[in-house]
Amino acid sequence: MDNWLATLKTDTPQLGFELAIKLSRMGVKYTQPDMEVLKEGRKKYDNDPGFLIDASHVIATHFQTIAAANNYWKP
Amino acid sequence: MDNWLATLKTDTPQLGFELAIKLSRMGVKYTQPDMEVLKEGRKKYDNDPGFLIDASHVIATHFQTIAAANNYWKP
Amino acid sequence: MDNWLATLKTDTPQLGFELAIKLSRMGVKYTQPDMEVLKEGRKKYDNDPGFLIDASHVIATHFQTIAAANNYWKP
Amino acid sequence: MDNWLATLKTDTPQLGFELAIKLSRMGVKYTQPDMEVLKEGRKKYDNDPGFLIDASHVIATHFQTIAAANNYWKP
Amino acid sequence: MDNWLATLKTDTPQLGFELAIKLSRMGVKYTQPDMEVLKEGRKKYDNDPGFLIDASHVIATHFQTIAAANNYWKP
Amino acid sequence: MDNWLATLKTDTPQLGFELAIKLSRMGVKYTQPDMEVLKEGRKKYDNDPGFLIDASHVIATHFQTIAAANNYWKP
Numbered sequence: 102m103d104n105w106l107a108t109l110k111t112d113t114p115q116l117g118f119e120l121a122i123k124l125s126r127m128g129v130k131y132t133q134p135d136m137e138v139l140k141e142g143r144k145k146y147d148n149d150p151g152f153l154i155d156a157s158h159v160i161a162t163h164f165q166t167i168a169a170a171n172n173y174w175k176p
Numbered sequence: 177m178d179n180w181l182a183t184l185k186t187d188t189p190q191l192g193f194e195l196a197i198k199l200s201r202m203g204v205k206y207t208q209p210d211m212e213v214l215k216e217g218r219k220k221y222d223n224d225p226g227f228l229i230d231a232s233h234v235i236a237t238h239f240q241t242i243a244a245a246n247n248y249w250k251p
Numbered sequence: 252m253d254n255w256l257a258t259l260k261t262d263t264p265q266l267g268f269e270l271a272i273k274l275s276r277m278g279v280k281y282t283q284p285d286m287e288v289l290k291e292g293r294k295k296y297d298n299d300p301g302f303l304i305d306a307s308h309v310i311a312t313h314f315q316t317i318a319a320a321n322n323y324w325k326p
Numbered sequence: 327m328d329n330w331l332a333t334l335k336t337d338t339p340q341l342g343f344e345l346a347i348k349l350s351r352m353g354v355k356y357t358q359p360d361m362e363v364l365k366e367g368r369k370k371y372d373n374d375p376g377f378l379i380d381a382s383h384v385i386a387t388h389f390q391t392i393a394a395a396n397n398y399w400k401p
Numbered sequence: 402m403d404n405w406l407a408t409l410k411t412d413t414p415q416l417g418f419e420l421a422i423k424l425s426r427m428g429v430k431y432t433q434p435d436m437e438v439l440k441e442g443r444k445k446y447d448n449d450p451g452f453l454i455d456a457s458h459v460i461a462t463h464f465q466t467i468a469a470a471n472n473y474w475k476p
Numbered sequence: 477m478d479n480w481l482a483t484l485k486t487d488t489p490q491l492g493f494e495l496a497i498k499l500s501r502m503g504v505k506y507t508q509p510d511m512e513v514l515k516e517g518r519k520k521y522d523n524d525p526g527f528l529i530d531a532s533h534v535i536a537t538h539f540q541t542i543a544a545a546n547n548y549w550k551p
Contacts, residue, residue, distance in 0.1 A: 338406070338407070339406045339407070339408060339409055340405065340406040340407070343406055343424070343427065344431075347428075347431050373433075373441055374442065375429075375439075375442040375443060375446045375452060376452055378429045378433050378439075379425075379429065379452065379455045379456050380455070381428065381429070381432045382425055382426075382428030382432065382459050383428075383459045383462060385428040385431070385432075386424065386425065386428060386462040386463050387462060389424070389463070389466060390465060393409065393466045394469075398409050398469065398470035399408065399409065
């Protein structure tokens with residue numbers, strides 16, 4: 102796969118949160134690399150709050166890592 | 177998206193908890209940005225304790241991060 | 252909401268565990284503030300061990316945070 | 327409730343693991359204090375590996391806390 | 402129960418990973434000590450990827466603890 | 477099993493992420509070593525977003541460990 106993750110450092114907490122989202126998605130993409138299958142699957146859960154909260158949980162787990170990597174963006 | 181997360185610092189543990197709730201919701205919102213779909217979905221789980229406890233788990237995960245970022249609000 | 256979380260410090264591990272329970276419940280309550288709906292939902296899971304173990308997991312996650320905040324109650 | 331958790335310190339990792347089990351069960355017990363209901367519920371999941379692995383996950387989460395509290399039982 | 406966990410120290414990351422598997426299984430075994438029931442249950446999930454990924458999650462959680470206990474096997 | 481995990485150190489965050497994927501899969505493989513059964517099971521979840529997000533969560537948990545082991549790849 103191409104180089105897509107050069108560093109865990111981000112300038113702001115929000116950019117860190119968005120990086121956490123990217124990592125969550127990349128975990129899905131590595132597991133199921135076929136984009137067509139992914140798009141099909143996504144239609145099923147788009148309005149399923151149980152899925153959405155699970156996705157939010159994965160983001161939260163990655164955000165822990167990224168926040169620690171940035172020393173919580175302390176000044 | 178607009179700037180919505182400038183810092184993880186909060187004055188009190190309770191404000192940190194409320195920020196954890198915000199992060200949990202933003203994880204959902206980034207995954208499903210269509211507010212109408214979100215509102216529809218929410219009707220389904222409003223009285224589903226399984227969903228509510230999962231939501232509480234995501235909040236707990238973010239609260240870990242925020243509490244660490246605030247050095248647990250130690251005086 | 253009223254002030255309900257002034258500190259993460261507790262005198263004993265058991266009080267820390269009970270605070271973890273409170274945080275778990277507050278995560279549910281913020282997500283679904285309608286007490287009547289909560290009570291209705293609770294009837295469904297009262298004898299559902301799958302729900303109870305999920306609730307116990309959220310408590311465990313909050314207890315990690317509170318234990319760290321109290322430096323594990325080391326003398 | 328009676329005093330049931332005076333310390334997170336244990337002499338060995340195994341005792342720490344057994345304390346993690348106790349904390350997992352107490353999380354269930356605080357959520358559903360009626361022992362008769364608990365016993366009824368338990369019959370349902372006794373041979374459900376999905377439940378058993380979830381229970382094992384809660385134990386793992388508490389064991390993280392207890393291991394940290396004991397500095398991993400390093401000599 | 403017999404002494405089965407004397408230390409969290411292992412010589413290599415792989416041995417640490419295998420110890421994490423052992424802890425995951427012991428969490429199940431303490432919850433359901435009847436080996437016959439366990440074997441029966443196992444037949445149900447043997448080809449259930451949802452169960453297998455949950456089992457992998459518990460292993461990951463224990464591996465965090467064991468890796469920290471070994472200071473990540475840094476030379 | 478052969479030696480497959482000699483170190484948690486990686487040169488870049490991306491290689492660390494890919495190691496996290498490997499650990500997630502090894503957790504599955506140790507639990508169900510029969511490759512034929514695994515392949516059969518995989519067909520079921522290939523287009524199941526709930527499974528994919530759970531797999532992504534396990535990766536996130538291992539990535540926390542690996543990121544800490546590499547001191548977050550700080551220069």
